[in-house]
Amino acid sequence: MARFERETVSEERIEETRRLIREGDDAGLRSLLDAMRPADVADLIEHLDPKERLFIFDILEPVGAGEVLVEIEPPVQEKLLEDLDNHSLSEIVQELDSDDAADLVGDLPVHRAQEIIRSVDDEVSRELVKLLPYPEDTAGGIMALEFVAIPAHATIQDAIETIREKREEVENLYYLWVVDERERLVGVVSIKDLLLEDPGRRVSEIMNPEVICVHVHEDQEEVARVVKKYDLVTVPVVDDDDRLVGRITHDDIIDVLEEEADEDFSLMAGVMPQEITEESPVKISRARLPWLMAGLFGELISALVISRFEVSLETILALTFFFPVIMAMGGSSGTQAATVAVRGLATGDISLVNIWKRIWVELRVALINGLICGILLGAVVSLWLSNYALGGVVALALVLIILNSGFIGAAVPLAFKRMDIDPALASGPFVTTSNDILGLLIYLGLVTLFLKITT
């Protein structure tokens, strides 16, 4: 079949590559790589050792090498960039699309970035200088300069000629943007319409003036939300004067969405984004330790809480048996509420408009689940310790604990968002630890009160 087969990197493929590298078989390796798509070569490279990676990289032509390099996961990419010499790197940057080139050069140490900028063509270096100042997580930071704009008074035939001139430069072209005499964005035309309409007509007659655009300083998360909401395939970027300055395409948006989800997962658990391809245990450890430390010191407060109730625990040591249940129940229900809030804030499905509605839902859910879990745990405690009154008290405690942690789980991310702190941070150690402390306080407090009353 002529159709291009997709591929997942198999162990055989990795072994074959390793063998060719060991044998120094450049020709064999080249023909193997030539038959693969850049994204597949990137996958293959991620499975190899640093030295093998460099060997492969030396074999790729600059164009191909660039296409592969941008597909490689950040931690591996970073290491490769360190290992490549400036000459090879310049050649690669030269061939990349402007957004990819800027991303790559932007990640380099300043002096090296400057050397690369000096060594590439004037046009490429002008583009780099234009793109590099924008922060990475803004529309400007992810936009490319490869787009086609035409004046509104141009004819369709003019537009076609413009596209023809830029054919090589702008690879994936689905829309043409229309600008006025001051470069301001005034409309959009699909390539399909150019194809179907009479070439003599003016662009202004067939364009759609209702073009959705984003501002160059806008946050990439907001850009992704706009693209997703309005199902856009590409979105134009404008500056303060409404002048068209760049374009962002669907594949960049998919990357942003994944990056943002990665970030949320990472913040919630306290790991580094993209950690999966990181190979240095020290780097990983450094990223994870703050969360563990926060947990360690937070839970030492729990230890302090428990120590305050030593007398009750001496009276009924079995009360300590249920610490894990108490903590896990508060922890899980808090995490559930927090996860929904964090995810809702991330996808934009929850807006700050309906905070109280959300918290009210959470409280009712917590009441139902608290009652069910409370009754179950109460029954277990009653039977185990043969003390029905104590069972009742533990049941009540669990209801209150789940109510409390449901409230905290929902309220803290929303509060963090209001204070402009990433809400995903809230559902990590913050929510869990405070729920542990408060949960133990509620449990031991109620039980101690009960013991005081009954004795």
Added chain:
Amino acid sequence: MARFERETVSEERIEETRRLIREGDDAGLRSLLDAMRPADVADLIEHLDPKERLFIFDILEPVGAGEVLVEIEPPVQEKLLEDLDNHSLSEIVQELDSDDAADLVGDLPVHRAQEIIRSVDDEVSRELVKLLPYPEDTAGGIMALEFVAIPAHATIQDAIETIREKREEVENLYYLWVVDERERLVGVVSIKDLLLEDPGRRVSEIMNPEVICVHVHEDQEEVARVVKKYDLVTVPVVDDDDRLVGRITHDDIIDVLEEEADEDFSLMAGVMPQEITEESPVKISRARLPWLMAGLFGELISALVISRFEVSLETILALTFFFPVIMAMGGSSGTQAATVAVRGLATGDISLVNIWKRIWVELRVALINGLICGILLGAVVSLWLSNYALGGVVALALVLIILNSGFIGAAVPLAFKRMDIDPALASGPFVTTSNDILGLLIYLGLVTLFLKITT
């Protein structure tokens, strides 16, 4: 400015809408809605009460109503569908793209779905019958039938005529697929190339035969991975005989990616996907309870573990103070390892090829973090209880606990994946609870051994 302004639904807008509904001002409401994009109307509707939603819906024309309906979040959409009568619903389905129509009808109760299928046009009902059998989470379940295919021997002019005929039906068209005499997919041509090449040339001369496609029964997650990996804007779907049967576009893929991330978040915490817009506490509670129950019964095993060490705890009650620290440390480090594994499996950055490499990294990370946290906790215990030997034992216990939970956190998702169980399920109660049980066992076991030796 002519440019279309994006919009977030403001409280003022919601209030204004409510007022117009209260006053029964159809004309006012209609002009308000006409000025909004369907996705914005959908947002607005989500912020209203069920009765208000229906009121708005009755005002929208079938075409507009359909465009709005597909943008509404599932829980709200489901309720709206229940409230709409069959006649309105048929009219809406009639106007939708085939994939949206099939999604909508597929969610209805069987008898209602059949009625709708009978009441729409023959062509629409044929499309529905074609699409409905495919499971929701496969390529077939998300593909649309609106695509343009042309025979390889056709000229570019023929292709342009075909596009002209399908102009209304196929809205977003960026690529044309080329088929042989048996409808088998053999190539792809971009609209841009059609625009630039001589209309007399044959399609086969300018097409790219290396077209990446997916199979109709393939999992949507795999489809998303292909689109993401190869930066596709649209992907053709083929059946068992390689015949072209549908197309999947970038916006569907963004939805899939978000859905899958939602699913992972949900499975990890034990909440329902899309819960954020669910308003029934009972439904939410039902979704969350299994996780809480699993936690409850799992932690009762922890209770049993603790009860086995009653003698040690009676000797040094203060040992119970550190239960929260022990559990939180094991829990956090386990969750960290599990989150990375789950996320890596989801994005495809970790393949099953390098399982052992991954686990080896995790073990080294756990050793570093275990030593740091262990020494800190050991110091606290030593000083608090004035017992340096015991502090040392607790430190050692924490090292082992973090090593153990790092291993479990990384290994369980990978093992689940091997067994074709969703790995996200692993990092929920499963990993946490087993880490709690094993953590307490290690801690109390070591300490008891120490007490036995020293007394």
